[in-house]
Amino acid sequence: MTNMRKGDHRLIQELNRSKVLNHIRREGPISRIALAKQNGISPSTVASAVQELIKEGYVSEIGPGRSSGGRKPILLRFNPDHHHLIAVAITNSRMLLARMNLEARVLAKAEYPISGVKGEAVAEFLVEHLDRFLTEDGVQSTCIGISVTVPGIVQSDEGIVLYNTKLGMNRVPLKRMLESRYGMKVWLENDMNSVVLAERQFGKYAYANLIYISIGDGLGSGILINETLLHGKHGGAGEFGHTSVNRGGVRCECGNVGCLDSYISWMAVYSRILTALTSGRTTQINELTGGDYTRIVPEVYKEALRRGDRLALDINEEVADHLGAAIVNLINMFNPEALVLGGEMGRDNEALLEKVRLYINKHAMPILREDLVFGLTSLGEDDKLIGAAAVLLQDLFGFSLMES
Template sequence: MQELNRSIILNMIREYGPISRSDIAKRKQISPTTVASAVKELIQAGLVCEDGAGASNGGRKPIMLRISPENRFLIGVSVTNYTITVAEINLEANIRKTHTVDVAADPAHGEQIVQLLLDSIAAFIAQIPYMDRCIGISISVPGIVDNYRGIVYYNSKLNWHNVALKDIIENSFQLKTWIENDMNAMVLAEKKFGQYSKFRNLLYVHAGGGIGAGIVVNDEILRGARGGAGEFGHTSVDRNGIRCECGNVGCLETCVNWDAVRAKLQAAAASDRSSALWSLTNGKLADIRPSDFSAALNVGDPAAMTVMNETLEYLGAGIVNMVNLFNPDVVILGGKLLYGNDVMIDSIKSYVRERALQFSIQSMEVHPSSLGDNAELIGAASILLQDVFRFSLT
């Protein structure tokens, strides 16, 4: 109970600070003595500091309290199917510094990628002389994840099966560790640190190296029976399509992940040297980046438009299905294929509004991710911070 009260009070200060001890006691109906004791511990721990005197209501001016975001920090780790990024992040989810290693360039799989993760964290930590101020390690990872036990049950690209990642990390670094599915982490981050806190029902769609979705229903993350909810990329969209790494045929991910889109762009530009894609890459079509795709769409390049329309038929249809299933207040579009790609985002908006159930979308909004390129790391941070501050999604 004492720890719970401390976390509740800490979150009150985070949300409403500067705030006085008496205001905390009144708002949460906690005794002033309990508040004073908890605040004393939080100040000693370096999590909270006094911030001068507030306005008087007739008596002595109250001493105001606020979070000390720089006195403590966390190690946030974003694992994707292609990279591992380790970051130092403060208590307001602000990223101080990062280091990224390439997974795609390494032929390692399974246990070797776990070792690469351990090595990456160890190398990063070795450069930090004040690790005594670290409150833990928080990791977001694609795949089916048991966030409570910290087990990655399945990830086809990383070849992870029943990997007890939480135990592995904690045993290696003696730091408390949190593990969460990357899409759940990102929709949590959009809700708590992004621009979408007012919504109770959110659908976060991520299109990049893989395709996934994070779903919040009535202010609760939808996880499913074993953490498998939101595997949007493994919904079937083409019964005559290619075989996916998951074993199924015609998964959405095989049609619209960045690798698939880039291959189509390369083929289209190779047959038309007047394409903007050719000039943007100086003829090095193997180097096409998402920003090149976006730039080509902005000038109406026919090759880029053709690929976008083909992609939209799959991705747009998938989003319509999700909208009709979950009736969200807002659809958030993220990932390197979509972020900054205004033409494609506008096309998705139009596609959804034309094809989804009209009653369901009357007040629904569609927006790009408010966290941009940092969504994955802020998502990783939000996992730990949610537990430390014990904030809810309401």
């Protein structure tokens, strides 16, 4: 019982420390006495926590504040740049590495294409480039950990990539491998789960019930229900791209038939564009790329869409119909407050947003679409890196998702 009491005491100390640090981060500059009053913690507990945080560089004193009588209180502020984290965002086609501060701002980053790398080789590929990145980074002493995100089914508690069809990953213990190699704490999460956290904490969508949908080289979603990430039993909740939309359709890499991914992911759109070009159809995409098919990327397609290109508009109509039908199912099933569209195909794609909005207004249950916020991602092109940072920072700060 004595050991248990000691363990409980240490846990309470850690919780108080996290509470104090997060409050300084959100409300600073702030005094010790204000921290104690606003958090319902004794002044001595606050003083002890602050002393540790100052010693470790997370917090600093910035001078006296106003006084209502007596000695002026010393104000405290959060130091987001004294420490940093390493964010790793693995996609089905590339690997992003970044050094980031404690407000999820990118300080340095690198990108490596993944071509033909499968299974355990993905982990080897990561280690090879992470070794180089950390060496070039040169400030490992202030690194608080590594946060990695991967598409597919991720068992985040155990740190295992259970299943990823496109990368051929099957039960890869990525967390254990990296912690053993680098001697620092590692976080692992599904990429879409991380981005929905980031939209809540660092974007403009401060909602307890939030769904993020990404359309890129794959298709996925992250779902927050009543402030809680929806993981499912094995970490596979949110596999939006592998919901069936056509039982007579093409066979997907996952083994199913007619998956949504096969109809609206970038690879599906790219295939449609190539078919049109090889059949001689006139399109501004040809002009934008100078006839070089290797230069056809989502940004080119979206530019053609903005210019009113007929092929791009036709494809957008099809994508919107498939996506709209799937989103209506999500709305009717989860009743979110807000729904965010992102990924390379969704980012800055107002034409797609408006088409899907029309579909939602026509087909979703009226009471469930009432007051629904439907918008484009607010995180920009570093969304996946900010997502990886959000996973680690949520653990570090111990903040509730509903705190602003």
